[in-house]
Amino acid sequence: MRIALAGNPNSGKTTLFNALTGSIEHVGNWPGVTVARKEGFVKKQLSIHQNIRIVDLPGTYSMSPFTNEERITKDYVQQEHPDVIINIIDASNLSRSLFFTTQLLSLGVPVVIALNKWDLVTKKAINIDMTHLSKDLGCPIVEVSALRQDGLKKLLETCVDRKGSTQEPAFIGHTDATLNKEAWLEEEKERSVFVSNLVKHVEKRSIDSHKLNQHDAIDRIVAHPYFGIPIFIVILYGVFSISQATLGPFLADYLVGWIDLFYAFVANLMGTQVSPFLQALVLDGVIGGVGAIVGFLPLIMVLFFMLALLEDSGYMARVALIMDPYLKKVGLSGRSIIPMVISTGCAIPGIMSTRTIRDDRQRKTTAMLTSFMPCGAKLPVIALFAGVFFQDAAWVGTLMYFMGILIIFFGAIVIRKINGDTSKASYFIMELPEYRFPSFKRAFIAMISQGKQFVIKAVTIILLSNILVQIMQTFSWNLQLVEEGAEATSILASIATPLAFILVPLGFGLWQLAAAAITGFIAKENVVGTLAVVFGITNFIDLEALEVVAGTTEISSIMGITTVAALAYLVFNLFTPPCFAAIGAMNAELESKKWLYGAIGFQLGMGYTLAYFIYQIGTLITTGQFGSGLILGFLIVLVYIGSIVYLIKRNDQSRMTLQGA
Amino acid sequence: MVDYIIGGVLIVIVVLIVRKLILDKKRGISCGSCPSTGGNHCDCE
Numbered sequence: 204m205r206i207a208l209a210g211n212p213n214s215g216k217t218t219l220f221n222a223l224t225g226s227i228e229h230v231g232n233w234p235g236v237t238v239a240r241k242e243g244f245v246k247k248q249l250s251i252h253q254n255i256r257i258v259d260l261p262g263t264y265s266m267s268p269f270t271n272e273e274r275i276t277k278d279y280v281q282q283e284h285p286d287v288i289i290n291i292i293d294a295s296n297l298s299r300s301l302f303f304t305t306q307l308l309s310l311g312v313p314v315v316i317a318l319n320k321w322d323l324v325t326k327k328a329i330n331i332d333m334t335h336l337s338k339d340l341g342c343p344i345v346e347v348s349a350l351r352q353d354g355l356k357k358l359l360e361t362c363v364d365r366k367g368s369t370q371e372p373a374f375i376g377h378t379d380a381t382l383n384k385e386a387w388l389e390e391e392k393e394r395s396v397f398v399s400n401l402v403k404h405v406e407k408r409s410i411d412s413h414k415l416n417q418h419d420a421i422d423r424i425v426a427h428p429y430f431g432i433p434i435f436i437v438i439l440y441g442v443f444s445i446s447q448a449t450l451g452p453f454l455a456d457y458l459v460g461w462i463d464l465f466y467a468f469v470a471n472l473m474g475t476q477v478s479p480f481l482q483a484l485v486l487d488g489v490i491g492g493v494g495a496i497v498g499f500l501p502l503i504m505v506l507f508f509m510l511a512l513l514e515d516s517g518y519m520a521r522v523a524l525i526m527d528p529y530l531k532k533v534g535l536s537g538r539s540i541i542p543m544v545i546s547t548g549c550a551i552p553g554i555m556s557t558r559t560i561r562d563d564r565q566r567k568t569t570a571m572l573t574s575f576m577p578c579g580a581k582l583p584v585i586a587l588f589a590g591v592f593f594q595d596a597a598w599v600g601t602l603m604y605f606m607g608i609l610i611i612f613f614g615a616i617v618i619r620k621i622n623g624d625t626s627k628a629s630y631f632i633m634e635l636p637e638y639r640f641p642s643f644k645r646a647f648i649a650m651i652s653q654g655k656q657f658v659i660k661a662v663t664i665i666l667l668s669n670i671l672v673q674i675m676q677t678f679s680w681n682l683q684l685v686e687e688g689a690e691a692t693s694i695l696a697s698i699a700t701p702l703a704f705i706l707v708p709l710g711f712g713l714w715q716l717a718a719a720a721i722t723g724f725i726a727k728e729n730v731v732g733t734l735a736v737v738f739g740i741t742n743f744i745d746l747e748a749l750e751v752v753a754g755t756t757e758i759s760s761i762m763g764i765t766t767v768a769a770l771a772y773l774v775f776n777l778f779t780p781p782c783f784a785a786i787g788a789m790n791a792e793l794e795s796k797k798w799l800y801g802a803i804g805f806q807l808g809m810g811y812t813l814a815y816f817i818y819q820i821g822t823l824i825t826t827g828q829f830g831s832g833l834i835l836g837f838l839i840v841l842v843y844i845g846s847i848v849y850l851i852k853r854n855d856q857s858r859m860t861l862q863g864a
Numbered sequence: 865m866v867d868y869i870i871g872g873v874l875i876v877i878v879v880l881i882v883r884k885l886i887l888d889k890k891r892g893i894s895c896g897s898c899p900s901t902g903g904n905h906c907d908c909e
Contacts, residue, residue, distance in 0.1 A: 476866045485870065663881045670878065 205256045206362055207280060209307060210291035211300050212262030213636050215319040217241075219291055219349035220259035223249060223359070249355055253363060258285065264299075265391075266306040280310055287362040288314045291349075294331065295323040295637075298402045301340075305394055308340060309372040313365040316344040317358055322351075323637065330407040339401055340373045350642075374398075418638050422521065426635075431525030438518075439604060442509045444597040447586055451502035458501055462494040480677055480684065487736055488673030489666060495735035496661050496728045499583035504654045506582065510547065511646035517636045519544055524635065533612045534619035536565040542573040543611065547604070548653070550574035550785040554792050564622060570792040571802040572614045574781040575809075576607045579653065580660075580727035584776055587731050592769040603777055610778060610809060617805075620851045657728075665732050668722050672736050695737070708836025709775060709811070710768030710818035720775065726782050738762060767821035768830075771814040779810030808843035815840050 208216045224243030245255040260279055280288065290307050292300040307314055316337075324331065337344045343361050347354035374397045425434050445451070469490060473482055513519055522544065527537035538560050546553030553573045560566040577585060582600075589599035675695035679685055685693045691700070691714065699718035706712045706720075719733035734740070738761055764772065780786060780803050793799050815836045822830035 473866075473870075477870060478867050481867055481870050481874075484874065489874075663884060667878065667881055667885075670874070 204253055204287075204363070204366060205258065205283075205285045207258045207260055207285040207288045208291060209260050209280065209288055209303075210262060211264055211293065211303055214262065214291050214293045214300065215349045216259055216262060216291050219289075219317065219319065219347070219355075220257060222349050222352045222355055223257050245359065249359060255359065255362075263303065265303060280307070280312065284312060286313070286366045288312050289317050289358065289362065290314050291317045291319050291347075293320050293323075294318045294346075295320050295327055295329060297331065297406055298399060301398045301401060302394060304340065305372070305374040305398060308342065308370060309374070311370055313368050313370045314342045315358065315361050315365055316340070316342055317347045317349075317354075318344055319347055319349050321346050321348055321353075328408070332405040336401075336405040339405070341371050421638060422635070425518065426521045426524050428525070428528070431521070435522055435525065436601070436605070438513070440597055440601045442506065442513070443600040446506035446509060447502055447589060447600050448597045451505045451586075452590065454501035454505070455498055459494070459498040462490070462498060466490050466494065483677065484670065484673050487739055488669045491739070492669030492672070492732040492736045493661050493666050495740070496583055496665055496732050497658065499586050499731070500654060500657060502586045503579060503582050503657060504650045507548070507579065507653045508646050508650040511649040512641040512643075514544075515639070515641035515645055517638045520635050529612070530615075533615040534565070535569060535611075535615045536560045536562060539565065539569040539573075539611075542569050543576050543608070546573045546576040546578055548579055550576070550578045550781045551788045553578075554785065554788040557792055564618075567793055567795070567798055568615055568618045570789055571618070571798060571805070572611045574785050574789070574806075575610045575614070575778060577603050577777055578727070578781070578785075579657070580782065581777055583728050583731045584723075584773065587734075588769050588773040592766050599773075603773070606774070606778070606813075610813075614805060614809070617847055617851070621847075621854055623854055660726060660728065664726050665728055668725055668729050669732050669736050672718065672722060672733050676737060705835075705839070706775075708819070708830070708832030708839070709771050709814040710822065710830050711764050711772045711775075712832065713763055716762070716764070716772060720772075720779075723776055724780070724783055726784075727776070730776050734762075765822070765825075767825055768818055770821065771818035774817055775810045775814035777810070778806065778813055780806040804846075808846075812840050812843055 208220055210216050220241065220243065223245055225246035225248075241259045243257055243259075245257060258279065266280075279285070288307055288310075290304050292304065304314075304316065318331075318333075333344055333346075343365065345354055345358045345361050347358055374394055425431060427434075466486060470482075470486055473485070477485075523537065523540040526540045530537055530539050539557075542553045542556045544553075545556050550573065553576070554570050557566050557570040557573065560569055577600075581603075585600050585603055589596055593599050672695060675698070676690070676693050677685060678694055679692045680694055680697065690696060695718050696714045699714040699721060702721065703712045703714045703717035706717055711717075715734070715737040718737060719730045722729040722733045740761065762769075786799075786803065789802060790799050793802065819829050819833060819836065822828070
């Protein structure tokens with residue numbers, strides 16, 4: 204038996220899906236979190252002697268195919284004919300939910316309505332005549348609380364009962380909506396009238412919803428057009444202070460202590476019986492390289508825990524609202540903020556979520572730029588440089604996030620100038636979810652899930668990369684062991700050296716740093732792993748331990764770069780193209796090689812140009828003279844800026860030609 | 865002898881990791897990890 208979950212965005216579908224299947228799909232207290240359908244089987248605890256498959260569909264307000272995620276729902280329901288549809292409805296917002304319900308009821312598939320968020324109904328003193336509503340709609344209604352997992356068994360039993368039964372439509376229009384768009388719009392108007400009459404009939408509200416409540420009072424401050432952004436900056440700074448400067452490093456200290464103990468244990472076990480190459484491979488490549496990344500796990504878990512709390516409270520939806528006017532000014536959609544926020548976790552779902560943007564140019568621009576937001580994989584790189592070069596300063600992380608936002612704004616302006624603004628005026632209609640006290644349980648689940656994925660990645664892709672890096676560093680091209688002091692003859696050095704030459708103007712023209720940047724394209728955490736392997740540093744967090752290993756606490760002397768160059772290196776790694784997997788996602792969403800190559804070129808040039816200016820200007824300020832490679836870097840930056848200017852001019856000329864014609 | 869054992873263990877680990885990555889790719893989880901979604905939205909095809 205197959206059951207489809209359908210409903211409006213933020214009605215609680217994914218929460219219900221998780222409650223029914225025992226999955227831990229990402230849940231967000233704002234619309235647009237689910238963009239692809241997900242499937243799972245009902246968990247054993249709810250088993251009712253049937254093998255029930257549940258399909259969670261993206262939220263939609265209507266069946267009309269305006270956006271891709273609405274199309275997924277429509278295609279699934281109309282073509283694959285599930286046995287029963289559970290239409291999950293936000294009980295506190297009937298008038299908005301029932302529009303979609305009446306469309307679902309017209310499909311002929313039996314529908315069961317799950318009336319969710321029942322606790323809000325009581326809190327808002329809303330009275331719903333369930334018997335009347337069920338009779339008017341012609342389908343059973345079950346009260347559920349997806350959050351508290353109440354009423355789930357009854358819901359499933361009702362679905363089993365309904366299987367095979369017929370479903371009559373509750374509303375029949377007077378026009379044939381399939382004829383043309385006007386006829387369809389006419390029918391939608393009639394449907395709206397039908398729904399509002401039905402709601403008047405079955406719903407009684409004791410509290411006037413037009414009066415300002417506590418949520419409105421909070422919104423007046425946090426979603427204020429002027430105060431909203433400073434408040435967001437303060438909140439983000441607070442999140443970074445806790446995760447990157449205080450609690451995160453405190454917990455990480457313990458973890459790296461255990462990793463160090465394990466390292467010493469294995470080193471002791473190997474003794475002198477094992478060849479130096481294998482010792483280096485196991486100790487520096489595997490334990491050191493992977494351990495250096497895993498050491499950052501507490502920082503990442505604390506950060507994601509806090510972001511999950513913010514998201515669950517409903518605050519992130521307000522961030523989308525306050526950013527909307529600024530996004531529109533640069534030619535993006537208000538909806539572009541959703542992919543940007545999702546990309547702080549991982550750029551791949553962020554890029555995929557651009558499907559919710561209707562305008563093609565805005566959608567492609569967002570898909571092209573959203574990976575500039577530092578993702579979870581880039582966090583160890585930020586934490587490493589903030590920790591060892593800037594004394595765990597929280598401003599480094601905050602600055603990187605705001606740099607990401609500024610680059611997205613700048614990139615959007617450039618793309619609009621290159622392509623011309625062909626988009627029509629767009630309106631960002633986003634339902635603001637109720638504020639609620641964030642669930643520590645959900646934030647904990649999200650944190651564990653993310654931590655698990657981080658560790659899996661560290662012991663698979665990162666471990667493989669580190670082994671490869673260690674082998675390439677140990678051997679020369681004729682497969683001879685590289686002598687101590689002749690590391691520049693290694694395979695790794697010979698591959699990375701040409702790139703290192705181009706990186707001289709950025710302050711880090713060392714083959715080791717170039718090699719780390721290259722491996723970062725496989726996965727961004729690799730930057731940290733490779734640095735650990737090539738410099739033989741197993742512990743980037745505990746500086747006292749570093750003193751024992753490297754004989755100094757000055758990591759700049761180990762890496763051979765200045766603090767300014769370290770900042771340039773961080774910016775270069777963060778704002779050049781993302782990992783290959785994210786580029787693959789970009790390829791799928793952009794559906795155009797021209798856009799894809801444009802995106803990669805723009806990102807490469809952006810990372811290089813920013814790092815160049817940071818290093819050269821920073822060096823001028825700190826030492827009184829420019830850094831090395833000034834002219835070479837200037838020429839490269841000039842080519843990049845010149846290409847952008849050329850593309851903009853070309854567009855201006857073609858537009859003038861068109862106007863002349 | 866110890867070298868052969870350690871080398872053998874490392875080769876087994878590498879083979880297992882490559883196998884997992886290939887299987888993940890076949891299942892559509894081709895990007896290894898997506899922290900924000902628990903790896904479930906990572907179909908990069």
